[in-house]
Amino acid sequence: MVRYDSTSLKLNKLAKYLLLVGVILSVVVGILVFTGSQTVSGLLSEDSATENYVKGILIAAIGSLVTWIISFLIKSYAKLVQDTADIRNGVPVFTGKTVKEKPLLQRMSKYWGFYLMFIPVLIFVLVFHYAPMFGIQYAFYSWKIVGDPVWVGFANFDKLFSQSQFSVSFWNTIEFSVVKLLLNTGLAVVISLLLNEMISLKFKKLSQTIIYLPHFMSWVVTASVFSLMLSPSGNGLINQLLIKMGIIDQGIYFMADKQWWRVWYYIINVWRETGWQTIIFMATLTSIDPGLYEAASIDGAGRWKKMCYVTFPALANTIITVLILNLAKIMNLFESVFVLQNDSVRRSTNVLQTYVYYQTFNSGASADYGYTTAIGLFRSLVGLVLMVICNFASKKVRGRGIM
Amino acid sequence: MAKNAPIEYVTPSGVKVTPPAHINKPKSQITVFNIINGIIFVIVCLIILVPIWKVLVDSLDLTAGYGMKLIPTKFGLDGYKSIFTNKSLLQPLWVSVYTTVSGTFLGLLLSTMGAYVLIQWEMPFRTFFANMLLVTMIFSGGMIPSYLVMRAIGLTDNPLGPILLPAINVYNLVLMRNFFEGIPKSLFESADLDGCTPMGAFWRIALPLSKAALASIGLMFAVAYWNDYTNFKLYITDRNLYNFQMKLRDMMQSSDLPEAVGGATENTIRNACVITAILPFMVLYPFLQKYFVKGINIGAVKE
Numbered sequence: 001m002v003r004y005d006s007t008s009l010k011l012n013k014l015a016k017y018l019l020l021v022g023v024i025l026s027v028v029v030g031i032l033v034f035t036g037s038q039t040v041s042g043l044l045s046e047d048s049a050t051e052n053y054v055k056g057i058l059i060a061a062i063g064s065l066v067t068w069i070i071s072f073l074i075k076s077y078a079k080l081v082q083d084t085a086d087i088r089n090g091v092p093v094f095t096g097k098t099v100k101e102k103p104l105l106q107r108m109s110k111y112w113g114f115y116l117m118f119i120p121v122l123i124f125v126l127v128f129h130y131a132p133m134f135g136i137q138y139a140f141y142s143w144k145i146v147g148d149p150v151w152v153g154f155a156n157f158d159k160l161f162s163q164s165q166f167s168v169s170f171w172n173t174i175e176f177s178v179v180k181l182l183l184n185t186g187l188a189v190v191i192s193l194l195l196n197e198m199i200s201l202k203f204k205k206l207s208q209t210i211i212y213l214p215h216f217m218s219w220v221v222t223a224s225v226f227s228l229m230l231s232p233s234g235n236g237l238i239n240q241l242l243i244k245m246g247i248i249d250q251g252i253y254f255m256a257d258k259q260w261w262r263v264w265y266y267i268i269n270v271w272r273e274t275g276w277q278t279i280i281f282m283a284t285l286t287s288i289d290p291g292l293y294e295a296a297s298i299d300g301a302g303r304w305k306k307m308c309y310v311t312f313p314a315l316a317n318t319i320i321t322v323l324i325l326n327l328a329k330i331m332n333l334f335e336s337v338f339v340l341q342n343d344s345v346r347r348s349t350n351v352l353q354t355y356v357y358y359q360t361f362n363s364g365a366s367a368d369y370g371y372t373t374a375i376g377l378f379r380s381l382v383g384l385v386l387m388v389i390c391n392f393a394s395k396k397v398r399g400r401g402i403m
Numbered sequence: 404m405a406k407n408a409p410i411e412y413v414t415p416s417g418v419k420v421t422p423p424a425h426i427n428k429p430k431s432q433i434t435v436f437n438i439i440n441g442i443i444f445v446i447v448c449l450i451i452l453v454p455i456w457k458v459l460v461d462s463l464d465l466t467a468g469y470g471m472k473l474i475p476t477k478f479g480l481d482g483y484k485s486i487f488t489n490k491s492l493l494q495p496l497w498v499s500v501y502t503t504v505s506g507t508f509l510g511l512l513l514s515t516m517g518a519y520v521l522i523q524w525e526m527p528f529r530t531f532f533a534n535m536l537l538v539t540m541i542f543s544g545g546m547i548p549s550y551l552v553m554r555a556i557g558l559t560d561n562p563l564g565p566i567l568l569p570a571i572n573v574y575n576l577v578l579m580r581n582f583f584e585g586i587p588k589s590l591f592e593s594a595d596l597d598g599c600t601p602m603g604a605f606w607r608i609a610l611p612l613s614k615a616a617l618a619s620i621g622l623m624f625a626v627a628y629w630n631d632y633t634n635f636k637l638y639i640t641d642r643n644l645y646n647f648q649m650k651l652r653d654m655m656q657s658s659d660l661p662e663a664v665g666g667a668t669e670n671t672i673r674n675a676c677v678i679t680a681i682l683p684f685m686v687l688y689p690f691l692q693k694y695f696v697k698g699i700n701i702g703a704v705k706e
Binding site (some may be wrong): 129 | 433436437440441443444445447448450451452453454455457459461471512513516517519523526527528530531532534535536538539541542543544545546547548549551553556568569571572573576593600601602605626629630631632634636637649651652655656670672674676677679680681684685688689692695696
């Protein structure tokens with residue numbers, strides 16, 4: 001149904017232009033700073049030695065983000081006006097005149113009970129999700145554990161991009177998440193395909209129950225189980241096994257070696273998550289029309305051909321969806337790395353979140369809330385960009401956004 | 404009928420029908436592929452179960468060196484006795500229990516109430532509320548600003564912190580909303596005509612009709628609370644307020660272990676603690692598996 005209503009049209013137009021102007025303005029200012037215009041960058045901070053391009057990009061990004069949020073809120077208000085106008089009249093209004101409605105308060109009074117019910121949710125969301133967003137301002141302050149925040153402009157970002165620990169953590173985050181995602185998804189597809197071919201239903205059910213199991217163990221328990229398994233002492237099952245088989249002479253402390261640590265990180269992730277990932281693929285497999293297999297059999301296709309030409313194309317869409325949905329969240333990596341780390345490999349295995357944690361809570365008096373907030377802001381912005389890209393990709397591939 | 408004979412159906416009009424080949428395949432037909440497939444899954448299941456089994460065995464074994472054995476040689480429950488007679492281990496267990504129970508209850512309450520409001524399509528500001536929740540899924544303040552807020556409102560080193568913070572879970576709320584959408588609108592309308600208040604309709608219609616969804620989402624909350632480590636690590640420094648996951652992590656990292664009872668060695672206690680941490684869900688898991696699995700499919704109902 002097409003709905004026209006001048007108020008919402010005006011508001012939508014306003015939001016659109018606001019977004020356009022905001023983005024252009026922030027990009028222009030960004031470019032000015034980028035090229036080193038003294039007047040603009042002088043306004044922001046005098047003593048910061050940040051490379052101008054970093055400032056430029058940040059200004060463009062933050063400016064665009066803020067205007068995007070404002071225009072998003074205006075649009076949702078426009079939608080609200082539009083919806084109510086439509087419902088109140090029962091028929092779509094094409095005149096372009098503002099629809100006369102009952103006053104907002106009168107309409108709201110009908111729903112007072114619901115507003116009352118929403119208050120607790122509202123409080124929780126505001127306190128635990130929105131209040132921290134205001135804390136982002138500290139990215140531009142220096143705030144040691146003792147004392148008050150001091151405005152430093154972009155100095156934190158200077159420090160950030162000059163620290164080797166930061167870039168190590170950043171690339172680790174990307175590497176761990178992407179490798180883990182590909183391994184888990186690939187193996188989950190293989191396992192679902194094999195599970196689907198299973199003829200004994202009882203054994204199939206049992207296998208499914210078992211492979212979902214590790215997902216419900218916490219990361220702490222998983223890490224504990226594997227640190228017991230991988231122990232270099234006489235009690236570590238894996239080292240003992242390797243010694244018995246004659247592959248190694250004495251136990252290796254796997255988790256203290258940065259190369260081995262990565263290998264085991266991926267193995268542990270596969271052990272814990274692959275089974276759970278098969279659920280979504282199994283759901284797709286059971287929804288394939290049996291007629292397709294019949295037709296393929298009649299055409300003389302064997303098991304392998306059927307898998308290639310019927311099963312796999314049906315799965316492809318699900319695989320892409322899973323990849324897109326998970327790609328949007330790759331910056332969230334924290335607990336799995338945190339509990340598997342130990343002091344000897346920490347520096348080479350940090351991801352952004354663990355880096356933030358150690359910088360804030362484990363570095364004594366040199367901890368700086370401002371600096372670590374800046375890292376967090378950088379992480380959130382990269383995550384946001386990924387979300388937008390994935391949302392776009394998702395709309396292209398499956399016709400709807402990721403939420 | 405012979406076991407391997409193809410199945411035949413006779414329709415009411417007397418025509419014999421043989422189902423299509425892939426359905427009609429005799430059940431006990433065993434091919435080389437199927438045998439290999441079966442072996443693969445035996446191996447997969449073993450890979451998953453052996454580490455857990457090994458921990459279980461070691462927790463029941465009282466000898467000092469375990470090596471490679473997968474059955475206890477000197478069986479004894481002393482490892483578990485050490486846990487359940489020691490206050491420094493019982494206290495974290497108790498914290499885990501009350502956090503899980505109260506958190507699950509609170510989480511369910513918030514999710515269902517929020518979801519119920521979000522299905523009132525004609526309510527002014529509904530879209531605004533929905534968008535407000537969605538924004539939190541794509542952008543967050545980050546770890547440190549959250550910590551600063553929690554500290555400012557006095558929820559650090561407070562047992563309420565790890566209960567309140569995870570109780571608002573937008574993802575679960577959206578799942579619940581998708582489920583509520585499936586309830587026929589006419590039920591709410593007739594309740595309204597009969598003079599039922601919104602709150603009354605919530606308790607008498609929405610909740611009783613969504614027991615399956617409540618079970619699934621409740622389980623998700625319960626698992627999340629029982630397994631919670633991050634929130635305790637960030638917001639709790641007082642050892643008396645640690646939950647069992649924190650205590651377990653502590654014990655795995657240090658040799659500062661509680662006093663052993665009987666023949667329990669350090670390792671026995673460590674293994675026994677791991678088992679205690681997973682025991683509640685391992686026991687319930689086979690019975691509740693369908694609810695666990697259903698949870699992630701609730702969102703797909705609409706598509």
